[in-house]
Amino acid sequence: xxxxxxxxxxxxxxxxxxxxxxxxxxxxxxxxxxxxxxxxxxxxxxxxxxxxxxxxxxxxxxxxxxxxxxxxxxxxxxxxxxxxxxxxxxxxxxxxxxxxxxxxxxxxxxxxxxxxxxxxxxxxxxxxxxxxxxxxxxxxxxxxxxxxxxxxxxxxxxxxxxxxxxxxxxxxxxxxxxxxxxxxxxxxxxxxxxxxxxxxxxxxxxxxxxxxxxxxxxxxxxxxxxxxxxxxxxxxxxxxxxxxxxxxxxxxxxxxxxxxxxxxxxxxxxxxxxxxxxxxxxxxxxxxxxxxxxxxxxxxxxxxxxxxxxxxxxxxxxxxxxxxxxxxxxxxxxxxxxxxxxxxxxxx
Ligand SMILES: [Zn+2]
Numbered sequence: 373x374x375x376x377x378x379x380x381x382x383x384x385x386x387x388x389x390x391x392x393x394x395x396x397x398x399x400x401x402x403x404x405x406x407x408x409x410x411x412x413x414x415x416x417x418x419x420x421x422x423x424x425x426x427x428x429x430x431x432x433x434x435x436x437x438x439x440x441x442x443x444x445x446x447x448x449x450x451x452x453x454x455x456x457x458x459x460x461x462x463x464x465x466x467x468x469x470x471x472x473x474x475x476x477x478x479x480x481x482x483x484x485x486x487x488x489x490x491x492x493x494x495x496x497x498x499x500x501x502x503x504x505x506x507x508x509x510x511x512x513x514x515x516x517x518x519x520x521x522x523x524x525x526x527x528x529x530x531x532x533x534x535x536x537x538x539x540x541x542x543x544x545x546x547x548x549x550x551x552x553x554x555x556x557x558x559x560x561x562x563x564x565x566x567x568x569x570x571x572x573x574x575x576x577x578x579x580x581x582x583x584x585x586x587x588x589x590x591x592x593x594x595x596x597x598x599x600x601x602x603x604x605x606x607x608x609x610x611x612x613x614x615x616x617x618x619x620x621x622x623x624x625x626x627x628x629x630x631x632x633x634x635x636x637x638x639x640x641x642x643x644x645x646x647x648x649x650x651x652x653x654x655x656x657x658x659x660x661x662x663x664x665x666x667x668x669x670x671x672x673x674x675x676x677x678x679x680x681x682x683x684x685x686x687x688x689x690x691x692x693x694x695x696x697x698x699x700x701x702x703x704x705x706x707x708x709x710x711x712x713x714x715x716x717x718x719x720x
Contacts, residue, residue, distance in 0.1 A: 383415035401441040502535040549630035564610020575666040589655040604715035622695035
């Protein structure tokens with residue numbers, strides 16, 4: 373940011389270079405105290421009463437204060453609202469009309485007014501679920517067509533449909549996974565006292581897929597189990613929040629098929645040579661570099677690295693055999709959920 377600017381200074385009445393400064397300031401927004409960065413100008417020609425703000429600075433200060441209130445209350449910030457709108461190549465009036473709102477609603481949210489909870493929820497929904505926006509578009513396209521040309525309407529419709537084609541299967545797959553985990557909350561030892569987070573899980577699987585060549589589904593699931601149980605042993609919570617069941621091939625997380633279909637993961641069914649030389653089919657896991665994933669914390673990486681040190685070079689069969697020897701596996705029956713209480717006994 374520029375630290376000085378030349379303008380007509382209202383303090384000394386001259387056109388000169390004034391300093392642009394920032395400081396922490398407190399504001400009251402909707403009866404709540406928020407701390408934000410305030411910008412102001414300083415006239416160096418005067419010694420006292422030498423601070424002032426322009427109308428433009430006043431607006432941006434207010435916007436910053438309101439955004440702090442939004443962050444504190446888990447509401448989308450003005451920039452996040454703008455980013456969602458831009459993703460669909462819509463202008464402010466178009467998005468307002470498609471959502472069935474007053475034409476200047478989005479403009480107000482991006483520049484001054486704080487959105488209410490229900491509108492916030494709708495904006496978050498269209499961010500992840502393009503199908504919902506397509507539904508809104510179909511309901512409100514008559515209203516939209518009174519304000520924009522037919523060509524533009526068609527263009528908007530096609531853009532939303534492109535987004536549906538690219539993202540809706542990922543979205544539905546995530547919803548399926550989340551539905552399977554809806555009963556596993558932070559107070560439940562079966563998920564290791566952690567609520568599953570899709571973004572976190574993607575980060576973890578990506579990290580593993582980047583480090584392990586020839587990563588197939590069975591191997592990945594065993595690696596995840598060891599990572600989760602080792603993490604629980606150290607920190608008394610699981611790494612991913614996954615819940616594992618006792619299956620013939622070892623521990624398998626609930627929703628394992630959905631895990632291999634997450635947005636930032638690519639998988640391909642391929643033939644490969646098994647340890648005994650026979651050719652079998654397997655689901656090969658890669659990273660999908662098109663999408664950014666959540667970076668991992670240092671202690672998370674350390675635990676994963678420790679597991680990878682053990683399994684790299686081991687065949688899938690050896691890993692499965694190793695797991696079969698774990699107390700967690702021996703003391704549970706087929707299809708039973710393997711409690712994280714067994715984490716203290718794992719051989720790592
Ligand atoms: Zn001045």
